[in-house]
Each structure stands twice: as C-alpha cells, then as structure tokens.
C-alpha cells in the first residue's frame with residue numbers, strides 16, 4: 001500500500017492493543033517505537049475469548065492462523081444454573097461460525113501477545129523498549145516528546161496511548177477525569193486439566209451467573225488448562241494493582257451456594273495460581289485526541305468484561321488506526337478518520353458491557369451476549385475509514 005504521510009509513531013504500552021497497533025502501522029510502512037513500563041514485555045497467564053470481529057483484524061495483520069493453531073475452538077458455550085449446574089442455554093461455536101463466518105477462539109493471552117510481538121519484531125527488531133514508564137508529554141506543531149520516570153525522553157511525530165484502563169496518557173490529557181472502582185472484584189486462575197472435575201470438562205465452557213456474582217470457565221491450549229474467572233459485586237476495593245494473590249478459601253466463600261463441582265474446581269486451584277483485582281471504569285470521552293496524541297484500547301474506552309470484548313475492541317482499534325494513517329495526507333486527517341470510525345463503536349461497547357454486567361448478575365434479567373447484540377458482524381478490515 002502506498003504511504004501518503006511520513007509519520008514516526010510512538011506507542012505507549014506494549015499490551016495487546018499497543019502491539020497490534022505497532023503491527024498494523026508497520027505493515028503499512030510506518031516507523032514505530034513502543035514504550036512499555038514493565039521490565040519484561042510479556043502478557044499474564046489468563047484467558048481471553050477472541051470473536052469473529054477481532055479475528056478479522058488478526059487475519060488482516062497476518063497472525064490469525066498462527067493464533068488458531070495455539071488456541072481452542074471452544075465447541076459449545078453453556079450458560080448453566082449457578083446452584084444446580086443445569087444447562088440453561090447452549091450455543092455451539094459451529095452455529096456462531098455459520099452466522100458470522102468465523103468461530104470464536106479461547107486464547108491464552110500470552111499466546112496472542114507472542115504472535116503479535118514476534119511479527120512486530122520480525123519487521124523491526126529494535127522497536128520495543130521495556131522499562132519505560134510514561135509520566136508526561138509535551139507537544140508542539142512538529143511532534144511530541146514523551147517523558148519517562150527514569151528521566152529519559154523520546155520524540156516522534158505522534159503519540160498513541162495504549163496503556164490500559166488506568167492510562168497515564170489519558171490522565172495527562174484529561175486530568176480532571178480519574179478511573180474509579182467499578183464495583184466488581186475479579187478472581188482469575190489457570191487450572192491444569194487433571195484438576196478439573198469431569199462434569200465441568202464435559203460441558204466445555206460454563207458460564208453461571210448468580211445474584212451479584214458470575215463465574216466463567218473455558219479451556220485453553222487444546223484443553224491442557226482451564227481458564228477460570230469470577231466477578232463479584234463489592235462496595236469497596238482499596239488495594240491497587242490487578243495481580244494481588246488471593247486464597248482458594250476467599251474465592252469459595254464468595255461463591256457460596258454455587259454447584260459443588262464449580263466449588264471443587266476452585267478448591268483445586270494450585271498454590272500461587274489465584275489472583276484478584278478491582279475493576280476500574282471511566283466515563284466515555286467526547287474526544288480521544290488532543291493535537292498529536294490519541295488513544296486506543298482500554299485507554300480510550302475502558303470496559304467491564306461482561307461482553308468479553310475489551311481485547312477484541314483493542315484489536316479493531318489497532319487495525320483502523322493503521323488503515324486511517326494509510327488513507328490520510330496528514331496526521332490530523334488520520335486521527336480524525338480513526339476517531340470517527342472508532343469512537344462511536346468503542347463507546348457503544350463500553351456502555352453495553354456495563355449494562356450487561358447488571359443484567360448478568362441479576363437472575364431475573366435475560367442475558368444478551370456480544371453475538372446477540374450483533375457485535376461480531378463488524379469487519380474492521382472493510383468498514384469505511
């Protein structure tokens with residue numbers, strides 16, 4: 001594809017969104033440098049469901065087949081009664097594939113991150129910079145200078161904040177708007193298959209929502225491990241961080257009354273393999289862009305995980321950012337195209353996830369998944385930009 005503007009792009013945050021954006025821009029001929037606060041650039045041990053809309057972005061980025069080979073095409077998604085385990089709804093993945101053209105994948109986050117990072121490094125082995133915590137920026141008519149906690153600086157034509165739901169880039173651009181506790185505490189664990197009760201394994205993917213709580217399990221890596229995530233309503237949360245060790249006892253206590261095999265699954269979690277964190281939320285913004293700086297992924301539209309679309313949205317954003325740059329004559333045009341294409345959808349999915357959270361944890365309300373809401377029909381490779 002012919003490049004119409006010359007722009008050196010700086011990305012803050014080497015998570016799924018930042019890495020995918022780097023790849024989308026590189027593939028369209030742009031020079032990219034990515035700055036990540038962690039000492040080592042890698043993802044944590046947790047699962048993520050990647051649906052058709054995001055897989056279309058991964059196909060365009062040339063990494064979908066590699067990811068599929070490492071992942072699970074979950075055969076069927078079950079919604080079960082939280083006390084008895086009785087199946088209330090079964091959605092075969094094949095049915096999803098027939099409706100939207102591509103099946104959903106159960107993916108280890110580290111695998112998704114690695115296929116993206118390998119492709120980025122193959123394009124430019126020197127573009128990733130670890131141990132660089134963004135703390136502020138200055139911009140002028142020619143470019144942006146980012147400042148890091150070490151005192152170092154870096155300069156580029158534009159800066160993309162891809163630094164997650166407590167984004168320092170967003171706080172710098174919009175200092176009056178702080179992330180707040182979303183009233184939900186999350187537990188997460190990866191459990192070896194040998195420790196999974198047979199009835200849970202047989203049901204493949206189990207989502208069970210009880211009053212004020214929700215639990216989801218699905219297999220990763222060809223069934224070697226079971227991903228387990230729980231979300232519990234809570235009035236308070238004081239600790240910072242999202243990888244705080246939790247105990248099996250407190251997890252079991254939070255799910256008192258749940259079907260015995262799910263409680264056995266929780267009790268079987270191996271030592272040092274259970275973490276908790278408080279979910280953060282922010283209100284939708286009227287703009288994501290200030291001058292030569294914009295945002296993507298959770299930085300732009302932090303969302304609760306009830307529709308399983310946060311990483312998918314970050315992948316969609318990444319591809320549209322690359323397409324917008326490729327279609328534009330100037331940085332301002334590229335940012336306008338990107339934001340016009342992405343902000344309505346980011347806001348819609350952010351607000352829908354919030355609504356679904358309240359629905360899910362209320363047994364009297366009817367669930368509407370991302371597919372039910374038509375979100376999987378979106379094609380980030382062909383929507384106008």
Ligand SMILES: Cc1cc2nc3c(=O)[nH]c(=O)nc-3n(C[C@H](O)[C@H](O)[C@H](O)COP(=O)(O)OP(=O)(O)OC[C@H]3O[C@@H](n4cnc5c(N)ncnc54)[C@H](O)[C@@H]3O)c2cc1C
Pocket residue numbers: 012013014015016017018035036037038047048049050132133134135162163164165167168169186188229296297298299305308309310311312313314
């Ligand atoms: C329980 C749970 C389950 C989920 N399940 C799903 C699912 O099934 N499907 C789905 O699509 N999504 C899911 N999500 C959402 C998904 O995990 C996020 O939306 C996604 O990770 C967002 O990607 P990101 O790149 O924008 O941000 P992040 O993944 O948070 O990456 C941000 C990166 O920026 C770095 N960083 C932060 N601050 C700085 C700084 N100051 N300087 C430099 N670097 C910095 C971080 O270290 C990190 O590497 C789930 C989320 C939760 C909480």
